[in-house]
Amino acid sequence: MTKVSFLTGRELIDEEMIYVPDEHTSTRPAIYLDNGRLRCNRCNNTKNFSSHRCARCGKVCTYCRNCIEMGKISSCTTLYRWNGPAPKHPDHAGTLHWTGTLSEGQRAASVNVKQAIIHSSEHLVWAVTGAGKTEVLFQGIAAALSDGKRVCIAAPRSDVVRELAPRLAAAFPDTPPIALYGGSPDRSSYSPLVVTTTHQLYRFYQAFDVMIVDEVDAFPYTFDPSLQFAVQKARKESSSLIYLTATPNTEWQSEVKSGKRDATLIPARYHRHPLPVPATRWCGNWKKTILPVSVQLWVKEKLNEGSRLLLFYPHIETMDKALPLFKEIDPRIESVHAADPLRKEKVELMRRGKIPALLSTTILERGVTFQGIDVAVIGAEDAVFAESALVQIAGRAGRSAECPTGEVVFFHYGKTEAMRKAIRQINEMNKLGVERGLIDE
Amino acid sequence: MKQCLLCENNTEMETWLLFFGAKSSSLCPNCLGKLEKITGPLCRICSRPMKEEGICSDCHSWGESIYAGNRSLYLYNSAMQSLLARFKYRGDYALAAVFADDVRREAKEAECDVICAVPLSPSRLLERRFNQSEALIESAGLTHTRLIGRYESDKQAKKSRAERLSAEQTFYPLGQAEGKSVLVIDDIYTTGTTVRRVAEALKEAGACTVKSVTIARSGS
Incomplete structure (x- = not known):
């Protein structure tokens, strides 16, 4: 690690600033008074502060509670930036070594992404689940790297970062990306190509010429204005902004439809089969019955056919109650949730086909691919299952070219608007896919 | 709201x-x-949860001293672990308020003459910006008296049980506590070594008896 590679593009607090400031260093206070209102310069929080007598400055010192997990920022904290020349890109930085072919839908998106990157503009790629949105970025990233630009891909969760980094490393072997997340071994390195959790962007300042936000509709990005601020702070003033999602929110959907938002829609999957359309089935008060008869019959029938199942429950409590009943059907059935210590292992077992059915909370709604599964939601009317969650969940079925179909059932105790909208969205995409000749019938 | x-x-x-x-x-x-209060039978001295009330083997082996015992309020479960980590290591002072009522009530029940915080070494205090033990006392609206100080030493939390038990005295008397009963308030009770070393230093300062209240009881 050298000083230049450690400091370039970053904005760090006293504890992180391990080098002596030089003529290229500029500083600013971490917390300041903005028209009489306290504001955190790292996360833009104006509401969540506390204070205590500080042993460092000897005064009653205010600190930011919003970004404290990234290292505490107080009134007496200084933020350091380094404005010296950035490291040079490696030779052949922009040479793309990916040899796959893009689908017709991907190709249109790829051209538009590249244009947006060249012209430092904003573009949304709305690609259905299984369309292959990562490959859509390659041409644009190649152009940016060839141009000496620095590229960042921000994803909502660290497992997505760890999954993306090796794919990018294979595509750009001359420019191995660094992967940033809490506890990442790359956290003090430099690369023109960065894959990071949105949280780590708090530590950057006007560093990137290309900012790509993956799964822009996902938690926590959409619900946390300070993460959106972090993305803006980490971009250069003149830079491109690319959004990727399979499930834009209602506002963005209508902006796309009315032409207000520059976007490319990929309505069909890479394998040219239609998206599985969810069926809805009333299952009575499942909170009372725990495992409703209709669900039980469906599960038994599917397992007898040799199918493997991914079953979503809205809450850990109801899922925990249901698991023993599922184990009576087959003792190998397992469950996972966010804080499950065996989460990785169970997902891996499911991936390798060792588990006939996996119960899950919404944590597996996106980012995972299990080959040849059928999917069900139990309690689909619950508020946690928003339109986007249901579309993502339905998108777990039929993802691979070998098994391009799959059944999706929403078991419910009263249909919701979110269920209707999710099904409508999937049908619309399939219709568009056929119209544009992207689906073989 | x-x-x-x-x-x-x-x-x-x-x-x-x-x-x-x-x-x-x-x-x-x-x-x-998610926070679990300690209930049921306890060690009369250190608040360790036991099968039946009595004195645990650890406290037996400590033997006689002016240390009259500890009262812990919560089990050190994973929720408490992350709460205290955020409070102490991340430095989220505001979280001391969570225990303000508990600390105030326990302090009243302990009926001691003065309250004393567990001091940090000078370098640790600079690093953390505040002393978590003082924060707990202040948030409860109580006042603490500086009766002891602490030399530089390695972090207690990074030591093994054996290392902790054999640890050298790092506390030294500062103030006068002649004939007084002293209440010490801290975040975690693990092996009890810290608070017993504190009691020794307080004895040197003249204290006649020392009790402690700790938020969480860790260790088995």
């Missing part, structure tokens, strides 16, 4: 409960529910 200090949910409380004198908490019911 008050926000939970941990999850930013509202700390909802049925209005009829307030009417009956319940105090609204600094945590929401969900976060509060």
Whole structure:
């Protein structure tokens, strides 16, 4: 690690600033008074502060509670930036070594992404689940790297970062990306190509010429204005902004439809089969019955056919109650949730086909691919299952070219608007896919 | 509407409960529910949960001293672990408020003459910006008296049990506590070594008896 590679593009607090400031260093206070209102310069929080007598400055010192997990920022904290020349890109930085072919839908998106990157503009790629949105970025990233630009891909969760980094490393072997997340071994390195959790962007300042936000509709990005601020702070003033999602929110959907938002829609999957359309089935008060008869019959029938199942429950409590009943059907059935210590292992077992059915909370709604599964939601009317969650969940079925179909059932105790909208969205995409000749019938 | 200090949910409380004198908490019911109060039979000296009430083997082997015992309030479960880590290591002073009522009540019950915080070494205090033990006392609206100081030494939390038990004395008397009963308040009781070393230093300062209140009881 050298000083230049450690400091370039970053904005760090006293504890992180391990080098002596030089003529290229500029500083600013971490917390300041903005028209009489306290504001955190790292996360833009104006509401969540506390204070205590500080042993460092000897005064009653205010600190930011919003970004404290990234290292505490107080009134007496200084933020350091380094404005010296950035490291040079490696030779052949922009040479793309990916040899796959893009689908017709991907190709249109790829051209538009590249244009947006060249012209430092904003573009949304709305690609259905299984369309292959990562490959859509390659041409644009190649152009940016060839141009000496620095590229960042921000994803909502660290497992997505760890999954993306090796794919990018294979595509750009001359420019191995660094992967940033809490506890990442790359956290003090430099690369023109960065894959990071949105949280780590708090530590950057006007560093990137290309900012790509993956799964822009996902938690926590959409619900946390300070993460959106972090993305803006980490971009250069003149830079491109690319959004990727399979499930834009209602506002963005209508902006796309009315032409207000520059976007490319990929309505069909890479394998040219239609998206599985969810069926809805009333299952009575499942909170009372725990495992409703209709669900039980469906599960038994599917397992007898040799199918493997991914079953979503809205809450850990109801899922925990249901698991023993599922184990009576087959003792190998397992469950996972966010804080499950065996989460990785169970997902891996499911991936390798060792588990006939996996119960899950919404944590597996996106980012995972299990080959040849059928999917069900139990309690689909619950508020946690928003339109986007249901579309993502339905998108777990039929993802691979070998098994391009799959059944999706929403078991419910009263249909919701979110269920209707999710099904409508999937049908619309399939219709568009056929119209544009992207689906073989 | 008050926000939970941990999850930013509202700390909802049925209005009829307030009417009956319940105090609204600094945590929401969900976060509060993850903290487990210590109940059932305990070691009479250190508050260790036991099969039946008595004195645990650790406290037996410590032998006689002016240290009269510890009262711990919560089990050191994973929720408490992350709460205290955020409070102490991340430096989220505001979380001391979660235990203000507990500390105030226990301090009253302990009926001691003075309250003393467990000091940090000078370098550790600079690093952390505040002393967590003082924060717990201050947030409860109580005052602490500086009776002892602490030399530089390695972090207690990074030591093994054996290393802790054989640790050298790092506390030294500062103030006068002649003939006084002293209450020490700290965040975690693990092996009890810290608070016993504190008691020794307080004895040198003249204290006649020392008790402690700790938020969490860790160790088996």
